[in-house]
Amino acid sequence: xxxxxxxxxxxxxxxxxxxxxxxxxxxxxxxxxxxxxxxxxxxxxxxxxxxxxxxxxxxxxxxxxxxxxxxxxxxxxxxxxxxxxxxxxxxxxxxxxxxxxxxxxxxxxxxxxxxxxxxxxxxxxxxxxxxxxxxxxxxxxxxxxxxxxxxxxxxxxxxxxxxxxxxxxxxxxxxxxxxxxxxxxxxxxxxxxxxxxxxxxxxxxxxxxxxxxxxxxxxxxxxxxxxxxxxxxxxxxxxxxxxxxxxxxxxxxxxxxxxxxxxxxxxxxxxxxxxxxxxxxxxxxxxxxxxxxxxxxxxxxxxxxxxxxxxxxxxxxxxxxxxxxxxxxxxxxxxxxxxxxxxxxxxxxxxxxxxxxxxxxxxxxxxxxxxxxxxxxxxxxxxxxxxxxxxxxxxxxxxxxxxxxxxxxxxxxxxxxxxxxxxxxxxxxxxxxxxxxxxxxxxxxxxxxxxxxxxxxxxxxxxxxxxxxxxxxxxxxxxxxxxxxxxxxxxxxxxxxxxxxxxxxxxxxxxxxxxxxxxxxxxxxxxxxxxxxxxxxxxxxxxxxxxxxxxxxxxxxxxxxxxxxxxxxxxxxxxxxxxxxxxxxxxxxxxxxxxxxxxxxxxxxxxxxxxxxxxxxxxxxxxxxxxxxxxxxxxxxxxxxxxxxxxxxxxxxxxxxxxxxxxxxxxxxxxxxxxxxxxxxxxxxxxxxxxxxxxxxxxxxxxxxxxxxxxxxxxxxxxxxxxxxx
Numbered sequence: 057x058x059x060x061x062x063x064x065x066x067x068x069x070x071x072x073x074x075x076x077x078x079x080x081x082x083x084x085x086x087x088x089x090x091x092x093x094x095x096x097x098x099x100x101x102x103x104x105x106x107x108x109x110x111x112x113x114x115x116x117x118x119x120x121x122x123x124x125x126x127x128x129x130x131x132x133x134x135x136x137x138x139x140x141x142x143x144x145x146x147x148x149x150x151x152x153x154x155x156x157x158x159x160x161x162x163x164x165x166x167x168x169x170x171x172x173x174x175x176x177x178x179x180x181x182x183x184x185x186x187x188x189x190x191x192x193x194x195x196x197x198x199x200x201x202x203x204x205x206x207x208x209x210x211x212x213x214x215x216x217x218x219x220x221x222x223x224x225x226x227x228x229x230x231x232x233x234x235x236x237x238x239x240x241x242x243x244x245x246x247x248x249x250x251x252x253x254x255x256x257x258x259x260x261x262x263x264x265x266x267x268x269x270x271x272x273x274x275x276x277x278x279x280x281x282x283x284x285x286x287x288x289x290x291x292x293x294x295x296x297x298x299x300x301x302x303x304x305x306x307x308x309x310x311x312x313x314x315x316x317x318x319x320x321x322x323x324x325x326x327x328x329x330x331x332x333x334x335x336x337x338x339x340x341x342x343x344x345x346x347x348x349x350x351x352x353x354x355x356x357x358x359x360x361x362x363x364x365x366x367x368x369x370x371x372x373x374x375x376x377x378x379x380x381x382x383x384x385x386x387x388x389x390x391x392x393x394x395x396x397x398x399x400x401x402x403x404x405x406x407x408x409x410x411x412x413x414x415x416x417x418x419x420x421x422x423x424x425x426x427x428x429x430x431x432x433x434x435x436x437x438x439x440x441x442x443x444x445x446x447x448x449x450x451x452x453x454x455x456x457x458x459x460x461x462x463x464x465x466x467x468x469x470x471x472x473x474x475x476x477x478x479x480x481x482x483x484x485x486x487x488x489x490x491x492x493x494x495x496x497x498x499x500x501x502x503x504x505x506x507x508x509x510x511x512x513x514x515x516x517x518x519x520x521x522x523x524x525x526x527x528x529x530x531x532x533x534x535x536x537x538x539x540x541x542x543x544x545x546x547x548x549x550x551x552x553x554x555x556x557x558x559x560x561x562x563x564x565x566x567x568x569x570x571x572x573x574x575x576x577x578x579x580x581x582x583x584x585x586x587x588x589x590x591x592x593x594x595x596x597x598x599x600x601x602x603x604x605x606x607x608x609x610x611x612x613x614x615x616x617x618x619x620x621x622x623x624x625x626x627x628x629x630x631x632x633x634x635x636x637x638x639x640x641x642x643x644x645x646x647x648x649x650x651x652x653x654x655x656x657x658x659x660x661x662x663x664x665x666x667x668x669x670x671x672x673x674x675x676x677x678x679x680x681x682x683x684x685x686x687x688x689x690x691x692x693x694x695x696x697x698x699x700x701x702x703x704x705x706x707x708x709x710x711x712x713x714x715x716x717x718x719x720x721x722x723x724x725x726x727x728x729x730x731x732x733x734x735x736x737x738x739x740x741x742x743x744x745x746x747x748x749x750x751x752x753x754x755x756x757x758x759x760x761x762x763x764x765x766x767x768x769x770x771x772x773x774x775x776x777x778x779x780x781x782x
Contacts (some may be wrong), residue, residue, distance in 0.1 A: 080710040087529050088165035088522070096325040097160045098167040098463040105170060106462055109188040111197070113460045113547050114301040114487055116157050117318045119495060123506045124213050125154055130510065132208040133594055148176040154511065161503040162515040165524055169461035190303055191243065191485055198242055212402065218248070222262060227282040235277070241483075244336070254486070266743045283638065301487035303474050315461035317473055321489070323501045327467050345354040345469040352399065356383060360407075360418050367417040369407070370397055397614055413614075419717045488704040534571055536617060536624045540564040540581065541597055541604060543631030548639045551675030552603025553629075575613030575622055581630060593633030595643065596626060599727045602649035602675045606641055609633065649679040650721055656689050656734040669733075681719035682724055682732075690733055697723060700733040709733065 090404050091097055099109040115121050136155070151171040159168045177200075206210050222239040246257040266287040269276040274285035276280065300319040306312050308362035320327065360368060374396055378384045387394045393399050400407045400416055408417050459468045476483045499505045505510060544554045545562035555562035562756045566584070568577055576592060595608045601681045606629050610620055635641060651673055674688065685696065696712040712724065726732075 087525055088167065090164050090522075091166055093328060094200070094325045094467060095456060096164060096320075096460070096465045097163065098450075098460060098465050099160075099168050101462040102174065104186050105174070106314040107188060108170065108174075109462055110303045110429065111190055111194055112156065112173075113316055113318060114303065116160050117155075117301065117321065117489070118217075119321055119499065120217055120489075120493070122157055124210060124217065125150060125157065126506050126508055126511075128154075128205070128208055128210045128710075128775050131383075131509060132210070134753065143228055147208070149173075149200055149204045150210070151362050152176045153201075154508070155514075157513050158507055158511040161397045161507060162512070162519070163571070164519050190305075191245075194485070195242060215244070222246075223632075224287060226274060226285050226287055227277060228274070230287065231276065231278050231283075233276060233278040234433050235334065240320075249345070249741060252466065281360060290329055296491040297488035298491050299473075299486060300489050301766045302473055302476060302483045303485040305484040306481035313765075315459060317468060317476070317533070318458050318460055318473055320456035320458060320506070322495060322499050323456055324503050325456065325458055325465070325467075327458070350460045351386075353403065354490070356400075357406070357418060360416070362507065367415055369414060370416050371399070371414075373416060395615065395619065398612075404543060430615065431586055440532075464686045531569070534569050536570045536626070538566045538568055538622075539627045540566055541627060541629045542585070543636050544627065546604070548641060550602065552559070552605055553597075553636065553641070554603050568617070570617040570622070570624075573614055577617065578613065585630070588630075591632050592632055595629045595633070596622070597629035598627060600649060601651040604629070606631075606643040607645055609643070642677065646679045647673045649729050650726060650730070651675055652721075652726065653729070654733040655731065656691065656733065657736055664678070676721055678722040679720050681718050682712060682726075685732060685734060689734060691736070693736075695735045697733040697735065698726060699733070700725050701730070 065226075099105075099112060101109060103412060111242075117688050128150060132143060132147075133151050133154075136148075136151050138144040138148065152175075156170065156173055156607045159165070169546050181490045198218065202211070202214050203353060205213060223583075224237045224239070227233070227234045244258070244262070246254065246261055248254070248257050251260065268285045273282035275281070276283045276285065277737075298319075302317040304317065305314050334596075340348060346760070355377065356373070359373065363376075374385050381388070389399070390396075394402075397413065400409055401413075406419060409415070416587060430692075448652060457470055457473070459466045459472075473483075473620060508739065541553075541563050545557050546555055564584070566580070568580065572713050574594070578592060581594070582588065582592065596607045596610065597604050598607060608623070610628075612620065652675075653671060654674045655669050655671050658670050676684065676688075682698075683698065686692065696717070697709045698712060699709050716724070735755070
């Protein structure tokens with residue numbers, strides 16, 4: 057199945073041999089995530105390498121194999137830096153295995169890559185996309201390692217750790233002669249159908265006596281004839297083995313998925329079991345009542361009752377809540393009740409906040425009442441809060457087993473292994489260690505144990521680089537660009553704020569971490585603006601067609617920028633909260649300025665048969681009455697028509713009834729770019745079509761200018777006449 061996948065010239069490596077590899081296996085990977093709560097690293101799946109990942113994790117968690125491999129230094133294996141040098145003695149496979157194991161032990165990443173290792177296998181035709189049998193892979197990988205380690209002190213590594221011998225003894229019933237035949241093996245294949253367990257399967261295949269008689273006689277060399285004989289049973293040897301790895305396969309004979317259950321012999325991982333909320337074995341009597349956990353008042357009172365003097369720092373209250381009920385305030389209550397500190401402020405009749413709001417306690421009267429409620433009417437709640445939370449439970453006395461499924465590593469219970477010996481997902485390959493093998497105390501929870509110095513240095517340097525890149529990435533992902541508009545650099549006219557000099561001098565750009573609070577932002581701006589005097593108010597502002605408009609003020613210095621719903625690229629107006637240049641500033645979305653196109657009669661001393669209209673932009677607050685246009689243009693009375701679209705069309709003009717003149721521009725549905733036509737109600741030249749509708753295009757193009765050139769002895773005469781629409 058594998059062919060020459062592991063063919064390697066271990067004595068010399070040339071450019072030609074490794075030049076056949078793929079130049080680019082995958083797209084450039086994003087910055088790897090750090091390790092999860094187990095502190096163990098998975099292995100990324102290259103497409104179909106789950107079988108390889110499961111075997112590599114098993115070898116990595118075999119201390120004897122890992123340390124034997126680490127004991128081979130560069131003087132025997134060569135160096136990866138020299139792999140492209142002609143005639144260099146570089147043993148690629150063991151070197152890449154060493155490097156992969158060092159990454160799995162020490163590199164702070166969620167999952168390691170096997171790309172370099174599979175390149176060393178000579179995989180050049182998308183072999184990583186094809187799934188193979190893990191048992192066959194194990195045999196061929198061991199064979200490739202043995203070949204690669206010839207001539208080194210590790211030449212017998214595989215034979216020393218994994219080699220076994222089957223001894224078949226046949227005893228002649230006539231002369232009692234014993235004939236022996238030995239067979240070497242690295243693994244044993246057993247049939248598990250119709251047997252009660254692994255012990256019975258091994259007994260049936262390798263121990264149980266087999267009798268040769270009747271038509272199945274045995275030819276004895278001593279007797280030189282066919283005789284009755286029997287396979288003898290060897291004396292029991294004092295060998296006990298412990299299971300430490302179970303490679304599991306799910307699917308059929310020609311495909312599926314592999315993952316592995318591994319016992320963490322050296323306690324390298326953080327074994328904290330996450331209780332399954334849907335686990336049917338959970339005692340329902342130990343769970344809190346849903347109504348109780350949905351009531352934040354009851355939960356917070358119960359938490360405070362367990363503190364000395366019922367007093368606790370506010371920032372620790374959220375942590376206590378998470379520890380006790382297994383879910384944070386933000387996830388459980390924030391959407392309905394708001395931030396925790398605000399909730400405490402709103403219930404000041406129950407909770408007493410200190411003057412600086414850093415600590416919280418129960419008021420004495422409520423403390424007594426709450427204790428009575430919890431201990432009397434709500435005993436189950438107190439029982440829940442004083443017991444272990446349903447979240448992470450550490451049981452260091454239990455065997456440390458993990459389910460490693462490619463990149464994902466999760467703790468499991470020992471009893472979970474029993475479920476993998478039947479069904480579509482079942483144990484496929486078992487790995488055992490001798491029970492008498494003891495690990496040294498210094499190896500416990502020490503991933504650096506026996507790792508060569510050059511690999512330690514490489515991993516330390518890689519971790520520093522990862523830390524720097526993550527910090528840069530974290531800063532990039534969590535930084536907001538804010539545009540600060542300084543009040544003293546603005547003046548208010550025509551319904552909006554405008555820069556006194558230029559936009560460049562009036563606006564400062566500030567990069568700020570969105571996880572910090574408004575208080576932090578205010579302090580940073582104070583430090584930035586050394587010239588600032590007096591109160592400082594921060595308000596969200598936005599550019600509208602009329603200019604810059606101030607919306608809501610940012611309150612709550614304890615809130616983060618995300619909690620305040622500040623967006624990246626937000627415009628922040630920095631002012632005293634009242635006025636700019638002595639003019640009181642209208643703020644809020646209700647009074648947002650609208651830039652409208654107003655068509656109104658031109659003022660003229662001479663009466664014209666056809667009155668000329670002027671189209672001019674004008675700004676009105678959106679909450680102003682639409683009738684205020686008469687005042688703005690000094691027109692005592694008239695008719696107002698509105699066109700709510702930016703393009704002027706005949707059907708879009710509508711007359712505003714007199715009773716609606718008290719309505720606001722917003723209530724009339726006007727927006728930036730809408731048009732208003734003011735017509736004098738006493739004007740006999742009202743611009744109406746024959747159908748009684750207002751003429752839509754009321755500008756200079758709606759009039760015809762006629763020049764009389766026939767009067768030779770008189771001055772030119774020009775007149776305007778109204779264009780007639782059909």
